[in-house]
Amino acid sequence: MDIFCKIIxxxxxxxxxxxxxxxxxxxxxxxxxxxxxxxxxKSHMENLNDIPEEGDHQYILNAAKIIAKQLNVESGxxxxxxxxxxxxxxxxxxxxxxxxxxxLSWPPG
Ligand SMILES: [Zn+2]
Numbered sequence: 001m002d003i004f005c006k007i008i009x010x011x012x013x014x015x016x017x018x019x020x021x022x023x024x025x026x027x028x029x030x031x032x033x034x035x036x037x038x039x040x041x042k043s044h045m046e047n048l049n050d051i052p053e054e055g056d057h058q059y060i061l062n063a064a065k066i067i068a069k070q071l072n073v074e075s076g077x078x079x080x081x082x083x084x085x086x087x088x089x090x091x092x093x094x095x096x097x098x099x100x101x102x103x104l105s106w107p108p109g
Pocket of ligand 1: 002004005044045092093
């Protein structure tokens with residue numbers, strides 16, 4: 001079982017900032033920005049290539065909007081989803097990074 005499924009099952013602690021019936025969001029333990037939140041669907045799927053047409057993943061962006069408001073970063077934040085090892089995905093449970101709190105350059109690396 002991957003580490004995010006263990007967090008969902010409360011087998012591993014995390015600093016949870018948002019939760020509803022579909023998604024869980026918590027602070028990244030290795031933040032790359034002052035605000036770095038991971039938003040994950042509660043049902044396991046490896047990455048974007050695996051998402052069904054309907055399901056928990058649909059709620060990720062909605063959660064991002066709510067969290068951005070909650071953390072007062074609505075004026076500037078970025079959502080990143082790395083899909084596959086060569087794109088920097090290291091945990092193979094679909095997750096979106098919400099980054100904020102500093103200037104974010106474009107294009108991303
Ligand atoms: Zn998982």
